Amino acid sequence: MNNKVLIIAYYWPPAGGPGVQRWLKFTKYLPEFGIEPIVYVPENPSYPIIDDSLVAEVSGKVTVIKQPIKEPYGWASTLSRKQTKTISSGILPKEGKQSLLQKAMLYVRGNFFVPDARVGWVAPSVAFLKKYIEENDIQKIITTGPPHSLHLIGNQLKKWKPNLTWVADFRDPWTTIGYHDKLRMTAKTKARHKQLEKQVLTTADHIIVTSPGTKREFQAITERPITVITNGFDDRVITPHQPTERFVLSHIGSLLSERNPQLLWRVLRALCDEVPAFAKALEIQLVGKVSQEIIDAIKKAGLESQLNLVGYVSHQEAQRLQEQADVLLLIEINAEKTKGIIAGKLFEYLSAQRPIVAIGPKGADIGAIIEKTATGSFVDYSQEIKLKSVIKMLFTGDYKCASNITEVAKYHRRELTAQLSYLLAQL
Numbered sequence: 001m002n003n004k005v006l007i008i009a010y011y012w013p014p015a016g017g018p019g020v021q022r023w024l025k026f027t028k029y030l031p032e033f034g035i036e037p038i039v040y041v042p043e044n045p046s047y048p049i050i051d052d053s054l055v056a057e058v059s060g061k062v063t064v065i066k067q068p069i070k071e072p073y074g075w076a077s078t079l080s081r082k083q084t085k086t087i088s089s090g091i092l093p094k095e096g097k098q099s100l101l102q103k104a105m106l107y108v109r110g111n112f113f114v115p116d117a118r119v120g121w122v123a124p125s126v127a128f129l130k131k132y133i134e135e136n137d138i139q140k141i142i143t144t145g146p147p148h149s150l151h152l153i154g155n156q157l158k159k160w161k162p163n164l165t166w167v168a169d170f171r172d173p174w175t176t177i178g179y180h181d182k183l184r185m186t187a188k189t190k191a192r193h194k195q196l197e198k199q200v201l202t203t204a205d206h207i208i209v210t211s212p213g214t215k216r217e218f219q220a221i222t223e224r225p226i227t228v229i230t231n232g233f234d235d236r237v238i239t240p241h242q243p244t245e246r247f248v249l250s251h252i253g254s255l256l257s258e259r260n261p262q263l264l265w266r267v268l269r270a271l272c273d274e275v276p277a278f279a280k281a282l283e284i285q286l287v288g289k290v291s292q293e294i295i296d297a298i299k300k301a302g303l304e305s306q307l308n309l310v311g312y313v314s315h316q317e318a319q320r321l322q323e324q325a326d327v328l329l330l331i332e333i334n335a336e337k338t339k340g341i342i343a344g345k346l347f348e349y350l351s352a353q354r355p356i357v358a359i360g361p362k363g364a365d366i367g368a369i370i371e372k373t374a375t376g377s378f379v380d381y382s383q384e385i386k387l388k389s390v391i392k393m394l395f396t397g398d399y400k401c402a403s404n405i406t407e408v409a410k411y412h413r414r415e416l417t418a419q420l421s422y423l424l425a426q427l
Contacts, residue, residue: 006142
């Protein structure tokens with residue numbers, strides 16, 4: 001029986017950030033289930049975040065093959081290295097605060113590179129992989145996006161060889177992803193995205209998504225089978241939380257302009273005014289890339305002295321900071337289209353054994369997970385009074401989280417890989 005699977009990905013160590021974790025961990029555990037993973041990635045990518053520590057986590061049982069890629073970010077950086085890195089990482093300024101250079105770069109990115117800036121890798125990858133698939137008797141392939149241009153590689157390989165089994169893995173939605181509306185796309189470009197999205201969703205043999213919300217969204221487009229396999233957490237040695245005089249509210253990961261919880265800043269300001277001890281102890285710890293709009297909003301709320309901008313850290317350091325936080329913050333954009341977004345950080349939060357306070361749209365999938373695992377509290381953007389009460393009780397010690405260990409364990413990477421392995425065996 002052929003047990004090989006070819007995984008076509010863009011993000012791979014030394015890339016940092018959440019995009020690399022999913023398939024880095026799947027490939028770690030797939031051999032335990034009798035599957036031989038072969039990973040195809042770019043040789044010279046323009047990663048916005050680098051984390052060299054992740055290189056050591058690549059399993060020795062994984063075959064990695066690479067081919068060069070030409071990306072516009074390399075050329076654009078000759079105009080503005082800072083703006084190029086900002087755009088490629090997804091930290092985009094609001095419409096009214098964009099400079100002429102930013103508007104021009106977003107227009108070019110949005111309309112000249114469809115579906116994304118890695119589309120130039122499609123044709124050479126298809127040519128290379130046709131030969132590789134034939135020579136190595138590959139029968140199953142998986143494409144994972146974003147970048148969603150990688151699904152176009154799978155689409156062309158499927159047309160070339162119809163008996164090839166193709167699974168399209170969507171770590172995020174395509175046309176409803178948060179930053180899409182900021183790319184200054186024309187109506188024609190938006191229609192092209194819809195066309196490509198439908199083409200992929202109706203051609204792939206099976207589709208994997210990371211949330212029930214995305215599954216519902218895609219079911220309106222295709223009749224192809226769709227399976228939800230969320231992101232998860234891996235083994236870690238927990239450093240017991242050491243209480244200090246500080247009350248640390250920590251957000252780990254990128255904080256985009258639209259993900260700006262004004263109600264949280266209002267609540268923290270009110271608690272500082274009402275409870276002097278809270279004002280003295282509070283520390284708002286933001287770890288990772290943070291948009292200027294977020295920083296300005298915190299300063300406007302009079303919380304600048306409580307703000308600690310840590311910046312990007314390694315994965316190991318991020319885990320340590322999770323474990324030492326008093327509260328872990330999870331913030332999602334307040335929009336209907338984000339209900340199905342489940343940030344990868346949520347699952348690491350689950351394993352960190354610290355209380356979670358999540359803010360998102362009413363009915364968000366993240367709320368159901370937090371409720372089932374009993375790992376914290378979810379509030380929607382209309383529940384400012386509840387948010388204030390929860391944070392105050394966490395500060396005073398009147399709110400205790402007793403995690404449901406059985407439910408949390410379902411999100412271990414090995415358990416999720418078992419689901420993936422079972423799916424691949426059925427195809």
